[in-house]
Amino acid sequence: MCIVCQVRWMVQQRELRRPKREGGVLRHAPRQSSAPAFPDPLFKEQWYLNGGAADGLDMNVGYAWRKGYTGKGIVITILDDGIQPNHPDLAQNYDPAASTDINGNDTDPTPQDNGDNKHGTRCAGEVAAVAYNRYCGVGIAYNASIGGVRMLDGLVNDAVEAQALSFNPHHIDIYSASWGPEDDGKTVDGPGPLARRAFINGVTNGRGGKGSIFIWASGNGGRHTDSCNCDGYANSIFTISISSATQGGYKPWYLEECSSTLASTYSSGTPGKDKSVATVDMDVQLRPDHICTVDHTGTSASAPLAAGMCALALEANSHLTWRDMQHLIVMTSRSQPLEKEEGWIVNG
Ligand SMILES: [Ca+2]
Ligand SMILES: [Ca+2]
Ligand SMILES: [Ca+2]
Numbered sequence: 108m109c110i111v112c113q114v115r116w117m118v119q120q121r122e123l124r125r126p127k128r129e130g131g132v133l134r135h136a137p138r139q140s141s142a143p144a145f146p147d148p149l150f151k152e153q154w155y156l157n158g159g160a161a162d163g164l165d166m167n168v169g170y171a172w173r174k175g176y177t178g179k180g181i182v183i184t185i186l187d188d189g190i191q192p193n194h195p196d197l198a199q200n201y202d203p204a205a206s207t208d209i210n211g212n213d214t215d216p217t218p219q220d221n222g223d224n225k226h227g228t229r230c231a232g233e234v235a236a237v238a239y240n241r242y243c244g245v246g247i248a249y250n251a252s253i254g255g256v257r258m259l260d261g262l263v264n265d266a267v268e269a270q271a272l273s274f275n276p277h278h279i280d281i282y283s284a285s286w287g288p289e290d291d292g293k294t295v296d297g298p299g300p301l302a303r304r305a306f307i308n309g310v311t312n313g314r315g316g317k318g319s320i321f322i323w324a325s326g327n328g329g330r331h332t333d334s335c336n337c338d339g340y341a342n343s344i345f346t347i348s349i350s351s352a353t354q355g356g357y358k359p360w361y362l363e364e365c366s367s368t369l370a371s372t373y374s375s376g377t378p379g380k381d382k383s384v385a386t387v388d389m390d391v392q393l394r395p396d397h398i399c400t401v402d403h404t405g406t407s408a409s410a411p412l413a414a415g416m417c418a419l420a421l422e423a424n425s426h427l428t429w430r431d432m433q434h435l436i437v438m439t440s441r442s443q444p445l446e447k448e449e450g451w452i453v454n455g
Pocket of ligand 2 (some may be wrong): 147196236237238239240241242243244245
């Protein structure tokens with residue numbers, strides 16, 4: 108019997124460069140908002156939730172919270188360098204069924220503790236850090252289930268990406284990815300054949316046929332005038348590509364301009380002038396003074412905020428399809444707070 112005869116398709120896997128999308132650093136002072144006054148110690152630093160952006164604006168989540176939407180029953184996973192399942196501000200919402208470790212080939216996505224793998228944990232905290240406790244701040248969907256797929260801390264290839272994008276699609280509602288091809292202004296790259304199949308399978312069969320929601324960081328190549336249109340993940344019709352705005356309401360230095368960006372959320376800006384994003388931090392020793400950060404940056408920090416807001420929308424209406432979600436974002440995003448920047452046009 109010939110085993111090889113049963114192989115219908117094969118390809119040599121090659122390594123892909125997929126850097127995390129962190130930007131620069133921060134600092135500034137707190138304010139007031141429509142959001143509840145959470146007792147969580149770092150909530151005062153969550154300016155993008157507490158009315159602390161320019162003109163007293165924020166992501167406008169307070170209204171959804173007050174209607175009772177907190178992400179309950181919605182499952183989000185962070186495709187990144189892992190997440191810390193026992194983090195005191197994540198443990199209560201941690202979902203093993205939304206988690207796996209492709210790099211380590213096991214089911215525990217705990218990051219390798221070499222100081223370099225905080226990214227996924229930070230992103231997870233933005234989405235679903237626990238509220239009303241004494242740790243850090245609050246996630247936007249602070250009652251959602253959160254998991255992580257550890258896939259960036261090792262060799263990344265088409266098969267690894269496809270495995271991550273198609274992990275448990277009947278259980279997971281939203282996949283948040285804050286990485287992509289090199290943002291160096293000279294790379295044109297996108298999903299390979301397997302990742303492309305994973306996207307199509309996700310939107311076709313995920314979430315019981317309503318389609319997986321893929322949220323993507325639009326990229327940090329502003330310094331190299333990189334274009335997110337040259338990033339096949341950001342410009343995929345299957346992803347929701349999210350860019351950033353600064354606390355002051357301007358475009359940050361790392362922002363990439365392109366037509367595939369669907370919306371922007373707040374994130375870091377000019378160091379010394381704009382604050383960055385406050386969230387949980389990875390610390391294996393669990394020193395209470397080291398489990399949070401106010402230094403999460405770049406479009407990396409923007410995509411998870413959008414993922415959290417999509418979770419609130421899905422809780423309000425679980426029938427929304429992956430395309431409904433895109434329409435909803437287009438209809439409800441407002442350019443007015445960012446109109447200090449020139450160049451806005453109404454397209455077709
Ligand atoms: Ca592991
Ligand atoms: Ca908390
Ligand atoms: Ca880019």
